[in-house]
Amino acid sequence: MKRVIAFSHVFVFTTIVSLVLIVAGIAGYFIKGGFNLGVDFQAGVIQEVRFAPRAFSLSYDGPGNANLVLNGVSLSVVVSGVGIQGFTNQYLLADYGTIGAFAQALDQVEGISVSTGVSGSTPFTLLILDAQSTPALGAEPYWVHYLPPGAPPVSAEEVTQALSGLGRPAVQVLGDPAERRFMIRVQEDDITAEFQTADIANTLNRSFGEGEVVVTSSNYVGSRFSKTLADQAVWLLSATLLLILLYASIRFKPQYAIGAVLAIMHDGLIMIAFIAWSRMEFNTTTIAAILTILGYSINDTIVIFDRMRETRRNYPGDTFEMVLNRAISETLGRTFITTITTMLAVMSLYVFTTGSMKDFALALLVGLISGVYSTIFIASGFVLFWDRHISRPKVEVVASTAET
Secondary structure, three states: OOOOOOHHHHHHHHHHHHHHHHHHHHHHHHHOOOOEEOHHHOOEEEEEEEEOOEEEEEEEOOOOEEEEEEOOOEEEEEEEOOOOOOEEEEEEOOOOOEHHHHHHHHOOOOOEEEEEOOOOOOEHHHEEOOOOOOOEEOOOOEEEEEOOOOOOOOOHHHHHHHOHHHOOOEEEEEOOHHHOEEEEEEEHHHOOOOOOOHHHHHHHHHHHOOOOEEEEEEEEEOHHHHHHHHHHHHHHHHHHHHHHHHHHHHHOOHHHHHHHHHHHHHHHHHHHHHHHHHOOEEOHHHHHHHHHHHHHHHHHHHHHHHHHHHHHHHOOOOOHHHHHHHHHHHHHHHHHHHHHHHHHHHHHHHHHOOHHHHHHHHHHHHHHHHHHHHHHHHHHHHHHHHHHHHHHHHHHHHHHHHHO
């Protein structure tokens, strides 16, 4: 017979521990001045930049207007205008392996002048254009950038320090550090009448070298949009709790449903406490991590509740406390194996990724530990509390009335 662990003996202690952690999290929220909001929840200017030096420049002094179009397959020069015969020259990346070969081809276009700033053997596929999808060519040289292979990564701390003169910019690493891509948001409160979107790139160029930064996208997010996004996140979490309460109420008795909801609320508050104290960036990825843990926690809770119901049928003479302890003990191995297996996968994400994905994995690790804890000690503890202090007194009153 499997040994039954008396989990119920520590329910009061674990409840106190949870309350202390939650209160500490709430205190941390106010002490730290709220969450470290990511770019998703702040109004202002958002730019995606890459640290990529200049490769070559193009200028045009012919008739009409000339535009450059670069996509993942080709680079095209489009010439058009009133009173001239327009044309489009398309250069497939596969046909021009190097920048030198491409420059020679462009030299054949009337009015186009090419000035290379790197070796002609630089691969053509490394080119990066700025945020203008079809930049216009004119007498002033237009520079096309490239990402040098093996270029040293730039840290988010360096970028933040370089932009300190623009207020309190939020800097987020995008993708692999070797790609040197960042998303930068200047908050709406820091935008002055003199501010221009080019100020971000100009400031970075002064710190890292002229021509080292290219803006690949630029947008403005208003306060109404960021507030709507935050409101939607709150409604999403509230709807999740309500649906879980409804599901558990249909499948089990009301006390089980309330216990399940209290457990996942506990997990959410513990994760929020960790995010507040650690100053982890709070963004849509963080919301996804919280929702993931809520789903994981309720699944574990339902497994234990199912085993309680089954154990109660198999051991009708046992007290409810004994039934509860037996059910948790019998599912403990399954809970640990499932959680550890999941944590190994999440740990791989934490070790081998960066940026928002690394924060996502760290939040999941905290949530997984909290999920197991809340299932055993919070959800089960509340059901036992209900049995002792709500259900049982009613039974005793009924029994006393019948004896009278």
